[in-house]
Amino acid sequence: MHVLNVYSVLVVLFLTYGVVMATKENGQIIKENNCETKMGLPCVIEAFKSIFSTGSISNKCCGELVVLGKVGHSALVKRTLENPVFNDLNPATIIAKSIQTWNNCLALLDSPSPSA
Secondary structure, eight states: OHHHHHHHHHHHHHHTHHHHHSOHHHHHHHHHTTGGGSSOHHHHHHHHHHHHSSOOOOHHHHHHHHHHOHHHHHHHHHHHHHSGGGTTSOHHHHHHHHHHHHHHHHHHHHSOOOOO
């Protein structure tokens, strides 16, 4: 439960403080595409953990991530990296994990479901 609270705090920072620190380009993309409202908080936490920490993302949350769109996903990740709280992270590693999460979700959603 403690881990969930830590990630909840990080997500709140991600969603609020990041707005102030965002470049106009990322901020504009996020605003124009309503990126902050397209995913529920549990899925935001899952996606955040799969990119910025260690964790996996469920089928349900992959669906929400794909609805968010690649442009919105990328803009949110880049905005988060601009936040001083995440200065100790390697941007190249985070971008690679972001792309991997996106591609894994696309593959998961594109794969046929097993027959019942």
